[in-house]
Amino acid sequence: MRALIAGNWKMHGTSADLGEIADIGASIANDPIDADVALCLPATLISRAAIIAGDRLEIGGETCHAVRSGSYTGETSAEMLADAGARWVILGHSERRRFHGETDAMIANKVKAAARAGLASIVCVGESELQRTEGDPIATCRRQVVQSLPDLAATCPAAIAYEPIWAIGTGNRPSPMQISEMHAALREAVVDHLGDAGAAVRILFGGSIDGDTAAEILAIEGVDGVLVGGSSLKARDFLAIARAAPVLPQERDAA
Numbered sequence: 080m081r082a083l084i085a086g087n088w089k090m091h092g093t094s095a096d097l098g099e100i101a102d103i104g105a106s107i108a109n110d111p112i113d114a115d116v117a118l119c120l121p122a123t124l125i126s127r128a129a130i131i132a133g134d135r136l137e138i139g140g141e142t143c144h145a146v147r148s149g150s151y152t153g154e155t156s157a158e159m160l161a162d163a164g165a166r167w168v169i170l171g172h173s174e175r176r177r178f179h180g181e182t183d184a185m186i187a188n189k190v191k192a193a194a195r196a197g198l199a200s201i202v203c204v205g206e207s208e209l210q211r212t213e214g215d216p217i218a219t220c221r222r223q224v225v226q227s228l229p230d231l232a233a234t235c236p237a238a239i240a241y242e243p244i245w246a247i248g249t250g251n252r253p254s255p256m257q258i259s260e261m262h263a264a265l266r267e268a269v270v271d272h273l274g275d276a277g278a279a280v281r282i283l284f285g286g287s288i289d290g291d292t293a294a295e296i297l298a299i300e301g302v303d304g305v306l307v308g309g310s311s312l313k314a315r316d317f318l319a320i321a322r323a324a325p326v327l328p329q330e331r332d333a334a
């Protein structure tokens with residue numbers, strides 16, 4: 080499966096940072112990496128970023144509202160993101176679940192909205208530290224997958240991101256074996272839930288990925304890409320991660 084390298088700027092970035100986006104777009108335009116590259120940004124940057132991103136770098140949002148338009152002050156619909164030039168949207172990030180009370184059922188409605196607007200969604204799941212040490216992290220994440228995804232293949236997300244909450248921004252990470260086990264369990268859950276469409280959903284890993292660790296993570300069985308927070312903010316750091324993706328077959332053969 081073609082890898083997805085996705086960045087998540089969270090609440091970082093102003094017009095002063097648009098140069099980073101232009102640099103990433105220009106650098107990957109001619110890179111022989113066999114991956115899709117997306118950068119999910121604060122809503123205020125999307126339209127300008129989409130203009131300067133170039134052909135290979137796709138821009139996304141970080142959340143959306145479930146309905147198309149209406150009296151929801153401060154919200155942004157999936158259609159508005161698409162209109163601004165977004166192709167992707169992150170849904171159900173643990174920070175949205177934690178600080179905005181997003182439930183699995185709310186996230187499932189947003190996944191439907193993204194599909195309605197033609198956006199590819201990345202749905203995040205992940206266990207807390209307590210759920211890992213005292214609970215059953217695999218059961219927790221499988222449940223999140225099943226409940227956060229509508230059960231219609233037509234509203235299938237493009238990717239699920241497994242992001243253990245305790246690994247985000249901490250420098251900690253599960254072992255390659257634990258990541259591989261989790262990804263296998265999530266693959267089974269999404270295929271059970273969505274049938275054939277579930278087999279095409281990419282399962283990303285996220286949490287403290289940087290240029291030094293990306294190649295090792297991308298090589299783990301069942302990892303179809305990465306979702307990157309802090310290390311996506313600077314072109315140099317994010318490009319180091321993107322370049323850890325597999326190279327195009329013709330380039331590999333020529334080498």
Ligand code: PGA
Pocket residue numbers: 087242246247248249285286287288306307308309310
């Ligand atoms: P991090 O964030 O790479 O800074 O750990 C990942 C995320 O929250 O998506």
